[in-house]
Amino acid sequence: MDRKQGTKQGRLRLGVQMIFAALTNGYVAGFLQGKIYQGTSKQLCLPGLNCYSCPGALGACPIGSLQAVLSSRNYGFSFYIVGFFLIIGALVGRLVCGWLCPFGLVQDLLHRIPLGKKRKKLPGHGWLRWLKYGVLGILVILLPLFVVDEVGQGSPWFCEYLCPSGTLFGGWPLLLVNEGLRSVAGWLFAWKNLILVALILLSVAVYRPFCQYFCPLGAVYSWFNKISLYRYQVDLKSCVNCGICQKSCPLDLPVFQIPNSGECIRCGKCKAVCPTGAIQSRFFPGNNEIIKGSPLERM
Amino acid sequence: MGRIRNNFWGLSALGIGLLFIWAGIHRGEVFTVWNKAIYICLECIGIG
Structure with missing residues (x-):
């Protein structure tokens, strides 16, 4: 067991990540026509941070779905999504992050670009890593649940103001093909692109900065690593x-x-x-x- | 028995997860998820 084994194992993981991303985002017509899949498989969540507004997505994003249920005026808690987290977490924990998340794959590929000095973590890592729990608690749970309009409907705050996966896998493919959407893109799209570009640049130098510091899904699965089967x-x-x-x-x-x-x-x-x-x-x-x-x- | 004891919390989480999924389906949460996932989510893609 040596460096060669490490490389072989790295290739295997990359292959699994690519195949899983392709299979779960395989609705090719969506990319060509600028629309999204509407089949019944979208009742099911995918394990990784996979935007359901990606034209190819065949399943739902668990974080987007959690916000959708919490921000709905009908529910104050989501048994369906929390149950999904419990099952995936209990089975494999954060293995999902390493092997099955499409946004993790993007960051892995970016970090392979031979440019500049590579770092494993940012200065202040000790407290920065707690940010993801804040993102989960505030943007994914509290704000969608309690900041509501006159009919009791909230908003998906994490998707709206932070999620770079939505901008990359949903926003760009749709806007490139759909002229109607292009015409209404404004300051919010600019803001989300600023976040995406910052993360892309950071990912070249630092290993998976979004997963380490911001991902609410990683925060959820992290609680299960010690107890997963x-x-x-x-x-x-x-x-x-x-x-x-x-x-x-x-x-x-x-x-x-x-x-x-x-x-x-x-x-x-x-x-x-x-x-x-x-x-x-x-x-x-x-x-x-x-x-x-x-x-x-x-x- | 040792194996079950060593995996008690994982098995418990799995069991509770299955119960929660059943409860979520029973309450109609699946429809809320599906309804959100089949229309382009303007907030998610950054249109607002």
Whole structure:
């Protein structure tokens, strides 16, 4: 298990990300005609941040759907979307971020551009990473729920003022083909493009800045990493504390100490590069996340 | 038993999630989601 394994595993992940993004956004007619899919599969949410106004989208965005239900005058809570989060979170946690999210894929590709110095995190990372929980609490839950018009209808604040996925996958493809929409784009589109451009530039230098600092979906799934049925384990009988896992981790996480950190997107690079095979991932594991012992016991 | 104990919280979340989905479908939330997802969401794409 070495660098070559890490590269091989990286290619596999990229392939899965691309295939999943293509399959779940496969309504080609939508891109050609500037309209969106209206079939029944849109009753179901996709696991990643996949805008349902993307012309190709075959499913719904879970964050957009949560805001739609909360901002509706009929409901104060969404059993359907919270249930969806519980199921996906309980099964795989943030594996979704690493393998199935189309906006994560975009940031991964941008970070591969060989331009300038690459950084794993921003200065002030310790407190900046809490921003995503603020985005979830304020823009996704509280404002859609409580800032309502005279008939009790709220707005999807996160989608409207922050979501770069909507601008990239929904806004641009639709505006390029649909002249009517182009004519009504104003200051809000300019604002959202400013956010998108800033994130694109930042993603070239910093690994997944949107996921690390702003994504409300990542915030939700992060709560499940420790309890999900699919988890990482470190076997201390094999671990030699070399720290290669942390060095290779794109998020600079000390995997050998905290294998199921809420920040981990489960890309699997640490497993692939571990020289002793001490890091494993299992579905429905029978052991704790840290399997105690010392390398001496192997002798 | 050890395996179930080790995965207690994950299994509980999964069970509650399935119950919640059922409750959400029963309350008609699916229609709200579908209704939002099949029309171009002007806010989502930045038109407002």
